[in-house]
Amino acid sequence: MDYKKIIANKIKENLEVTVDLEVIENSIEIPPKSDMGDYAFPCFILSKTLRKAPNKIAEELSPKIDKEGFERVENLGPYLNFFVDKEVFSENTLEKIQNEKDEYGASRAGEGKNITIDFSSPNIAKPFHVGHLFSTAIGNSLYKILSFEGYNCIGINHLGDWGTQFGKLISAYKRWCDKDTLTKEPIKELLRIYVKFHAEAEKDPTLEDEGRMYFKKLEDGEEEEVALWKKFRELSLKEFDIVYKLLNVKFDAYTGESFYNDKMDAVVEEIEKKGILTSSNGAKVVMLEDYNMPPCIIRKSDGATIYATRDLAAAEYRKKTYDFYKSIYVVGSDQKLHFKQLFKTLELMGHDWAKDCKHVSFGMVRFADRKLSTRKGEVIFLDEVLSEAMEKTLEIINVKNPELKNKEEVSKVVGVGSIVFAYLKNNREKDIVFDWKEMLSFEGETGPYVQYTYARGKSILRKLGVSQGKIDYSKLNTTEDFELIKLLEGFQGSIFSAIDKLEPSILTRHIIEIAKAFNKFYNSNRISTEADEKVKNARLKLTEATTQVIKNGLKLLGIGVVEEM
Ligand code: ARG
Numbered sequence: 001m002d003y004k005k006i007i008a009n010k011i012k013e014n015l016e017v018t019v020d021l022e023v024i025e026n027s028i029e030i031p032p033k034s035d036m037g038d039y040a041f042p043c044f045i046l047s048k049t050l051r052k053a054p055n056k057i058a059e060e061l062s063p064k065i066d067k068e069g070f071e072r073v074e075n076l077g078p079y080l081n082f083f084v085d086k087e088v089f090s091e092n093t094l095e096k097i098q099n100e101k102d103e104y105g106a107s108r109a110g111e112g113k114n115i116t117i118d119f120s121s122p123n124i125a126k127p128f129h130v131g132h133l134f135s136t137a138i139g140n141s142l143y144k145i146l147s148f149e150g151y152n153c154i155g156i157n158h159l160g161d162w163g164t165q166f167g168k169l170i171s172a173y174k175r176w177c178d179k180d181t182l183t184k185e186p187i188k189e190l191l192r193i194y195v196k197f198h199a200e201a202e203k204d205p206t207l208e209d210e211g212r213m214y215f216k217k218l219e220d221g222e223e224e225e226v227a228l229w230k231k232f233r234e235l236s237l238k239e240f241d242i243v244y245k246l247l248n249v250k251f252d253a254y255t256g257e258s259f260y261n262d263k264m265d266a267v268v269e270e271i272e273k274k275g276i277l278t279s280s281n282g283a284k285v286v287m288l289e290d291y292n293m294p295p296c297i298i299r300k301s302d303g304a305t306i307y308a309t310r311d312l313a314a315a316e317y318r319k320k321t322y323d324f325y326k327s328i329y330v331v332g333s334d335q336k337l338h339f340k341q342l343f344k345t346l347e348l349m350g351h352d353w354a355k356d357c358k359h360v361s362f363g364m365v366r367f368a369d370r371k372l373s374t375r376k377g378e379v380i381f382l383d384e385v386l387s388e389a390m391e392k393t394l395e396i397i398n399v400k401n402p403e404l405k406n407k408e409e410v411s412k413v414v415g416v417g418s419i420v421f422a423y424l425k426n427n428r429e430k431d432i433v434f435d436w437k438e439m440l441s442f443e444g445e446t447g448p449y450v451q452y453t454y455a456r457g458k459s460i461l462r463k464l465g466v467s468q469g470k471i472d473y474s475k476l477n478t479t480e481d482f483e484l485i486k487l488l489e490g491f492q493g494s495i496f497s498a499i500d501k502l503e504p505s506i507l508t509r510h511i512i513e514i515a516k517a518f519n520k521f522y523n524s525n526r527i528s529t530e531a532d533e534k535v536k537n538a539r540l541k542l543t544e545a546t547t548q549v550i551k552n553g554l555k556l557l558g559i560g561v562v563e564e565m
Pocket residue numbers: 118120121122123158159160311314329331
């Protein structure tokens with residue numbers, strides 16, 4: 001049952017002129033308060049075509065509308081307000097959830113469309129930091145959301161595994177690396193020697209030359225250097241993998257920057273053929289001044305290609321390999337200019353699909369209780385953050401529910417979930433200040449709050465049993481019942497808006513609203529002490545449906561649920 005469509009049809013059949021059904025349907029709103037109806041149609045969108053004042057249109061249409069499936073239809077100012085027949089609405093919604101279960105909210109809207117999602121993409125030999133986790137959380141969630149709606153997603157980890165820094169690293173490795181530490185804590189050791197390299201190079205600039213020499217050897221494919229680079233890459237990936245396992249994140253391709261080494265000459269040639277390659281101080285660039293941007297550097301004066309060149313090659317490769325409908329890049333907002341230059345250059349190269357490339361950017365991340373300087377090598381190690389979240393959650397559980405079984409597992413799901421949730425809660429462009437106390441709280445708009453709401457619902461069902469037989473939906477007649485049911489019905493709508501704006505927080509907010517509405521429903525309509533069996537049965541049904549939708553929603557955010565906590 002798609003109420004917006006039904007309403008749009010009811011309006012359309014009463015119009016003397018033809019108006020697109022879709023136009024009507026898309027303009028239907030859900031009023032903030034139920035006393036203004038469950039759905040509202042703003043008549044001003046018709047006033048031009050009908051040459052009438054919107055109030056007048058609403059007044060004339062209101063008595064003509066076929067009322068089937070609705071309690072009443074009223075005109076209020078320029079609006080036509082529809083009040084659904086609550087019993088029918090409740091039945092349709094809850095039965096649908098019951099039938100579709102884990103698939104409730106899914107569709108085939110994206111069938112046949114490929115979407116590449118470039119996300120996470122950390123740098124080899126550097127820590128996986130809180131910013132990469134932001135990308136990982138958003139990318140993973142978009143992957144799940146889009147797949148749920150039938151799109152065919154390709155998750156790509158565009159590893160930062162090439163560049164002059166590897167020459168420096170090889171030099172630092174030969175001079176100062178502690179092999180034991182390298183096996184135990186590879187990234188920490190690689191970071192330590194990399195930082196040392198920079199400190200030493202300030203005193204002795206010849207070190208920079210040495211680094212360049214090693215990078216040249218690496219580029220020329222010399223055995224020793226290539227072997228070392230491979231070793232750094234493998235050690236790093238192994239460590240990243242621990243994080244990915246904890247987060248339950250998977251990729252379809254690990255095609256990092258190095259993958260494009262043999263694909264770049266062709267791109268540079270192509271740009272040259274298009275006549276847009278210009279020399280500038282010895283470097284080769286694409287001028288973008290007409291678009292108010294600095295030039296996009298293709299080759300540096302020493303002939304080396306850079307980040308942007310590799311991204312051009314990657315974009316072409318993705319189009320050729322996956323024939324994408326959309327190509328998404330989940331990368332911090334500090335790279336806005338890079339992507340604008342990239343997409344503009346692709347356009348100037350004559351690729352009309354440049355318009356299908358989207359930079360999904362996000363804000364900065366800070367910790368409330370820490371100040372850091374990356375230049376001094378002070379970084380937050382993500383695995384430490386995740387461990388801390390799990391430990392802190394365990395402490396809370398030990399206080400709140402010390403008897404709980406498999407506490408470790410619960411702490412993992414809840415602890416890791418709390419972090420992912422904090423990332424996906426607000427508009428992604430907004431900066432985040434991490435505050436442990438707030439994130440791990442069982443109250444407020446947090447992961448643990450939503451997970452706790454789920455577990456609470458499940459515990460009610462364990463105690464009282466699930467609903468039985470045919471439900472009398474007229475018994476779900478309180479405001480709290482209906483507000484909750486309406487949110488459950490709107491679940492898929494929020495997924496579609498999240499897709500439209502590539503913004504998982506729209507879904508997160510919807511799940512928070514569901515959790516709040518459930519707690520309101522639960523607190524004002526006691527279930528266990530309810531004497532009327534029919535009422536009790538209907539409320540159990542609503543509880544089942546709510547837990548199902550919360551579970552589906554959290555899963556799309558990449559967050560798990562626990563049956564008890
Ligand atoms: N490795 C880069 C970084 O850490 C992110 C790469 C994003 N993806 C891309 N295709 N440029 O900043």
